[in-house]
Amino acid sequence: MTEQEKEARLLERLERGELVESPEEMTEEYRENLIHLMLMQADSEIAGAFGYVPWIMKAPTPAEMLAVASITRDEVRHGRVVYKLLEDLGVDVESRIRQYDFTLRVGENDYLGQARASDDQRVNIFYYPIETWTDFILFNVLMDRAAGHQLEDVLQGSYGPWRRVMQGIMKEETMHIAHGDTWLKRLGRNPETHDELQAGLEKWWPRVMNVFGRPRTRRNAIYRKWRLKIRDNDEVRQAFVADVAKPIAEAGLVMPTWTPDWEKVPEEAQAAG
Ligand SMILES: [Fe+2]
Numbered sequence: 001m002t003e004q005e006k007e008a009r010l011l012e013r014l015e016r017g018e019l020v021e022s023p024e025e026m027t028e029e030y031r032e033n034l035i036h037l038m039l040m041q042a043d044s045e046i047a048g049a050f051g052y053v054p055w056i057m058k059a060p061t062p063a064e065m066l067a068v069a070s071i072t073r074d075e076v077r078h079g080r081v082v083y084k085l086l087e088d089l090g091v092d093v094e095s096r097i098r099q100y101d102f103t104l105r106v107g108e109n110d111y112l113g114q115a116r117a118s119d120d121q122r123v124n125i126f127y128y129p130i131e132t133w134t135d136f137i138l139f140n141v142l143m144d145r146a147a148g149h150q151l152e153d154v155l156q157g158s159y160g161p162w163r164r165v166m167q168g169i170m171k172e173e174t175m176h177i178a179h180g181d182t183w184l185k186r187l188g189r190n191p192e193t194h195d196e197l198q199a200g201l202e203k204w205w206p207r208v209m210n211v212f213g214r215p216r217t218r219r220n221a222i223y224r225k226w227r228l229k230i231r232d233n234d235e236v237r238q239a240f241v242a243d244v245a246k247p248i249a250e251a252g253l254v255m256p257t258w259t260p261d262w263e264k265v266p267e268e269a270q271a272a273g
Pocket residue numbers: 045074075078173
């Protein structure tokens with residue numbers, strides 16, 4: 001079978017709602033894009049876990065030490081589960097782990113926009129440091145939630161093994177979000193911590209809005225063709241914004257405004273970059 005015939009046959013099967021279960025069924029384009037997306041997830045899970053590690057020690061109470069430790073464990077587990085799927089596709093995970101420094105962070109005031117700070121494939125928000133307990137909570141509220149929205153497409157996606165492991169992962173992410181939302185309310189409603197929380201929200205907001213990517217990219221079209229994603233980047237971003245509005249309001253916070261870099265006039269974009 002030529003690659004073209006293979007492609008036509010796979011597209012037909014996906015059209016019928018069938019799942020891909022093994023590398024033999026994949027076209028080269030399918031395999032490359034699937035690997036890219038799973039690497040983004042696995043690298044993010046591990047980089048995320050490493051960012052949380054110091055907060056096991058710095059959490060405000062023993063109960064919170066345990067909560068952070070268990071969130072950290074969940075993230076390492078998510079990373080391991082997805083790396084295992086990657087190994088089945090021939091990725092050399094062990095040398096990858098040796099090659100990259102997942103503890104690497106940019107400075108607190110560095111702005112990445114859509115750029116990345118090293119050659120691992122983590123979503124770029126995982127390059128920003130978690131400096132305070134407020135940052136930790138905002139990370140749960142914003143990034144665990146954003147990841148949940150992004151990975152929701154996987155649950156309806158075409159790669160069976162990934163789809164199945166995502167069910168358990170999503171359950172744990174929901175717990176992380178709930179942990180964040182509880183604390184968001186507590187910190188937001190306390191006059192002593194309210195302003196710091198609002199300032200933190202404004203700091204993290206452009207970072208999280210950037211993780212979804214630009215609307216209508218060529219890459220997104222390829223993901224959708226192979227049912228590795230279902231929605232456009234911007235649709236996912238809008239779903240996230242609609243969902244996070246409620247906890248933000250309940251905590252007595254004001255939702256920040258955001259202008260995408262790609263909609264800014266050139267001088268403004270330059271100043272931000
Ligand atoms: Fe995770």
